[in-house]
Amino acid sequence: MCARYLGFVLLIWFAGVTHAQNENVCRAPVLNGGYYVPEKETYLNKAELTYACDSGLKPVVEGWWARSRCEDGNWVHKPQCIDQNACLPPTISHGKYDKAEDGWYKERYSILVQCDDGYERKGNSRPRCRSGTWSPLPVCERRRDSCSEPPKISHAVIIHQYKEVFSAGSEVQYECEEGYTREGNNIIICERGQWTAGPTCNKSSADQGHSASDTDVQPEGGDRRESGAGSGKQPEGAFCVMNAARYAHYGLAAAEPENMWEGQDKYFSCIARDKYIRVRCTNRRLDFTRCCDGNEFQSFPDCYRFGESY
Structure with missing residues (x-):
């Protein structure tokens, strides 16, 4: 009985292995x-x-x-x-065109070549397949008014996707490392081949020896006028507290409350994947934008526009 059962198990195992190999x-x-x-x-x-x-x-x-x-x-x-007169896909550095479904193009077929952002086309925009070769192929040259990658700033990252070349008028935004405060404009612009001045990220005063006590912690909601009336003690750094749970109707993802300093901008994760909301502490109140992804922050001014204050 045991031998028959073992043989049955081995048969099933062998069949499975054979199927996986096939x-x-x-x-x-x-x-x-x-x-x-x-x-x-x-x-x-x-x-x-x-x-x-x-x-x-x-x-x-x-x-x-x-x-x-x-x-x-x-x-x-x-x-x-x-066919020996058909053409294979051409290689055009920093250029793009519609790809053939079968991986090749019939003779006399033409393609429309477009250059990446920050590059301009030199030559015919519609090369044609002739006797197995493309005639003539354009080139994509970098524009003089485009910019190289944005400068690196200590203790900061850029929230947009990395590129080697940015077209004129492009904007990118810096975000300081946790525990560092931004000074200066966090948005830089590509103008005439150069980036405008960017911010610096300095160690926050609260991280340089200030130890927060119970009276320093702001109430949930960010408005300092709700905190311990009569204590008479002003917080040395944080004027707002950003509590994601209280502002969930903005689409914010759950997170621990964070202190924010007067004039500080920060980005917080939204429930929607890869989207963020910009929050600013102004006059002890919090201002909010809408949730946007990195491309939307670069393309749509509404992503930088603050709405209601709380």
Whole structure:
């Protein structure tokens, strides 16, 4: 009985292993107008084959022969033989165009080339495929009024996506490290190939020896007028307390309350993924923008506009 049961278990295990292996193997490719070696019915994972094409045709990659590899049940790249006058996708540094679904373009087909932000096109915007080559191809050159990456500031990060080149008029925003206070404008602008002056991030006074007592801690909500009436003690640093739970209707994600100093701007996470809200402490009250992501902060002025105060 035990031997029969063990044999049944081994049979199921062997069948499962065989199925998993079969999922990774590749079937012989269908190659119209060409031939390949070695010629098999199936190929193991990571196995390679080499193929070439009949007269008047060529592989879908550079060269008169090509290699393809079996990767988890698929051929990378898929072996194809195309007309010798067809064109392969061109390489245009800092340029983009519509990609062909099959990975190649018929003769006399034209593409529209556009340059990345901060670059300008030199030459024909619509190159055409002629006898297997593109004629003529444009180039994308960096504009003179564009800017390199923003300057690095100690104890600060930039909340926008990294790029090597920014077009004229681009804005980026700095955020100081926790425990540091910003001095100066936290938004810089690319003007005539140069960035405007940025902020500095200095160690906060509260982190330089000031030990907060119970009377220094502000009430939830940020308005200092709600704190311990009659104590007569002014907080030395924090004038507002940002309590995400109290302002959840703005879309704020749950977080521990944080002290903010007069004139300070900070970004807090929103419930929506990859979105943030800008909060400012002004005259002992909190001002809020709406929740925006990094691209929206760069593109939409409303993301910097404060609404109601509390």
